[in-house]
Amino acid sequence: MSADASFFELGGKKALIIGGGQGMGESSALFLARAGCDVALVDLVPDRADVVAEKVRALGRQAFAISGNVLDDDQIPLIVAQAEEKLGGLDLMVSIVGGAAWGSLLETTPEIWDQQMHLNLRYFFLVAKEVAQSLIRRDQPGAIVGIASVDGQRAAPMRGAYGAAKAGLISLVQTMAVEWAPHNIRVNAIAPGHIVTPRLFDTPQRAEGYAASLLPMRHRGTPDDIARAALFLASDMARYITGTTLDVDGGLLAANLFPRGLPGNNQG
Numbered sequence: 682m683s684a685d686a687s688f689f690e691l692g693g694k695k696a697l698i699i700g701g702g703q704g705m706g707e708s709s710a711l712f713l714a715r716a717g718c719d720v721a722l723v724d725l726v727p728d729r730a731d732v733v734a735e736k737v738r739a740l741g742r743q744a745f746a747i748s749g750n751v752l753d754d755d756q757i758p759l760i761v762a763q764a765e766e767k768l769g770g771l772d773l774m775v776s777i778v779g780g781a782a783w784g785s786l787l788e789t790t791p792e793i794w795d796q797q798m799h800l801n802l803r804y805f806f807l808v809a810k811e812v813a814q815s816l817i818r819r820d821q822p823g824a825i826v827g828i829a830s831v832d833g834q835r836a837a838p839m840r841g842a843y844g845a846a847k848a849g850l851i852s853l854v855q856t857m858a859v860e861w862a863p864h865n866i867r868v869n870a871i872a873p874g875h876i877v878t879p880r881l882f883d884t885p886q887r888a889e890g891y892a893a894s895l896l897p898m899r900h901r902g903t904p905d906d907i908a909r910a911a912l913f914l915a916s917d918m919a920r921y922i923t924g925t926t927l928d929v930d931g932g933l934l935a936a937n938l939f940p941r942g943l944p945g946n947n948q949g
């Protein structure tokens with residue numbers, strides 16, 4: 682990133698990254714740090730967060746790794762309080778944690794359904810509420826960024842529960858934005874398309890799968906592409922933007938799979 686960091690008006694801001702140990706969370710932490718933020722990195726895997734914290738410190742900002750599981754309701758207030766205490770305040774949160782279970786709706790059991798709602802929606806509700814309560818208590822403006830998915834905006838075959846949970850997150854972000862706007866808290870989401878992350882595309886073969894050639898931009902995105910959007914939405918550059926979901930998908934949702942009509946239909 683070559684732009685002057687002051688451009689984003691984030692100097693000295695304190696950011697909490699949920700799932701900051703790798704992929705989009707790591708990239709978001711590094712982009713926010715380059716723009717002048719100190720960061721607290723929460724991750725299930727403490728070693729990962731430690732490594733990212735070192736990278737942030739190398740950029741000249743403060744960083745704290747926090748070991749925690751946001752799927753444990755009881756840990757959420759402790760995680761937010763710990764971040765606030767270590768950072769000496771809290772202004773921003775980017776929450777990355779989520780993931781899809783693979784299977785048709787007919788194969789989706791109530792247990793899988795509940796697991797997907799928890800991993801992609803329920804924890805985000807609880808952690809965003811905790812951050813908002815902290816901001817309101819301190820009469821502090823703030824910004825919250827969640828991660829939805831293109832799967833929350835169209836049919837999501839073989840990951841229907843995931844799509845429904847991400848659609849829920851998009852709705853939740855709108856309601857949070859409206860209810861918390863009087864407190865100067867902005868809430869937005871990013872809807873990634875196909876992004877090469879350590880967990881999903883861990884081999885070059887998986888990373889270069891068939892779908893990339895169907896994307897309008899002809900390649901998958903990177904965690905940095907998501908981090909750029911997170912930085913924008915968290916910063917004052919987006920100061921009049923709240924309740925929105927920004928597609929970061931290389932044109933995936935804009936594309937029409939059958940631009941010349943359905944196959945076999947010559948009437949257009």
Ligand SMILES: NC(=O)c1ccc[n+]([C@@H]2O[C@H](COP(=O)([O-])OP(=O)(O)OC[C@H]3O[C@@H](n4cnc5c(N)ncnc54)[C@H](O)[C@@H]3O)[C@@H](O)[C@H]2O)c1
Binds near residue numbers: 700
């Ligand atoms: N990769 C894609 O193509 C794509 C597309 C659309 C949406 N998404 C969304 O992007 C987000 C990131 O996906 P990813 O595969 O990069 O993430 P990931 O599974 O690599 O997780 C990121 C970090 O979060 C940590 N983490 C996981 N569960 C946690 C928990 N309960 N508490 C604390 N930390 C936890 C992990 O240890 C990891 O370091 C998800 O919300 C996913 O649904 C991804």
